Amino acid sequence: MKALLIVAHGSRxxxxxxxxxxxxxxxxxxxxxxxxxxxxxxxxxxxxxxxAGIQACIEEGAQQVxxxxxxxxxxxxxxxxxxxxxxxxxxxxxxxxxxxxxxxGAAPEIIDLLIKSGG
Amino acid sequence: MKALLIVAHGSRxxxxxxxxxxxxxxxxxxxxxxxxxxxxxxxxxxxxxxxAGIQACIEEGAQQVxxxxxxxxxxxxxxxxxxxxxxxxxxxxxxxxxxxxxxxGAAPEIIDLLIKSGG
Numbered sequence: 001m002k003a004l005l006i007v008a009h010g011s012r013x014x015x016x017x018x019x020x021x022x023x024x025x026x027x028x029x030x031x032x033x034x035x036x037x038x039x040x041x042x043x044x045x046x047x048x049x050x051x052a053g054i055q056a057c058i059e060e061g062a063q064q065v066x067x068x069x070x071x072x073x074x075x076x077x078x079x080x081x082x083x084x085x086x087x088x089x090x091x092x093x094x095x096x097x098x099x100x101x102x103x104x105g106a107a108p109e110i111i112d113l114l115i116k117s118g119g
Numbered sequence: 120m121k122a123l124l125i126v127a128h129g130s131r132x133x134x135x136x137x138x139x140x141x142x143x144x145x146x147x148x149x150x151x152x153x154x155x156x157x158x159x160x161x162x163x164x165x166x167x168x169x170x171a172g173i174q175a176c177i178e179e180g181a182q183q184v185x186x187x188x189x190x191x192x193x194x195x196x197x198x199x200x201x202x203x204x205x206x207x208x209x210x211x212x213x214x215x216x217x218x219x220x221x222x223x224g225a226a227p228e229i230i231d232l233l234i235k236s237g238g
Contacts, residue, residue: 009192009194011195013193016193016195019193020192023233027233030231072191073127073130073138073189074132074134075131076132079135109228110232113226114125114142115146115153117187117221118125118187118220
């Protein structure tokens with residue numbers, strides 16, 4: 001079984017964290033067949049943390065967990081903090097395939113989305 | 120003349136700020152006819168600030184400036200800080216039409232982009 005963990009920064013504003021949780025449900029409703037379970041994870045300020053989110057996927061039966069940073073720019077969080085959390089989870093779960101996907105902002109489609117949103 | 124100001128958070132990691140500046144150039148290259156000039160602005164940690172970015176567009180001749188928050192979640196920055204900066208710029212430039220567009224994460228296309236990136 002596969003899992004996708006969408007990792008956001010986390011906010012003091014709970015409505016913002018709920019938005020991420022709702023997004024995960026929408027993605028799962030639309031693509032459960034290809035992605036498996038879709039769950040949220042937060043770098044800080046909200047639960048579950050990245051390790052807890054990965055662990056929850058594994059406990060639900062995932063043998064492969066893709067961690068997708070829901071970030072637009074490759075700042076310190078994307079380049080250092082999230083990879084460090086992923087490596088910790090890998091060390092704790094050597095039998096699980098934990099994949100770190102490129103952050104969302106790296107997708108070439110972002111250009112066209114900006115053109116559409118800014119026009 | 121129109122302008123689009125793409126507003127990112129700003130990072131201590133200068134490569135991340137450069138990524139936003141490069142993105143603006145790519146968007147302008149692809150859509151200058153419809154969007155006009157495309158410039159970066161940063162909420163903190165990088166230059167130009169949002170008011171300075173808006174001012175630069177006006178000095179280059181823009182009569183309409185669309186401010187597009189390059190953010191995925193509606194946290195405090197999107198819901199409070201950026202609107203406050205935009206309102207300050209409006210007060211200083213009553214003759215310019217300053218539009219605050221929805222933040223990028225509000226675009227419905229984000230769902231499909233997540234499905235593609237996480238698959």
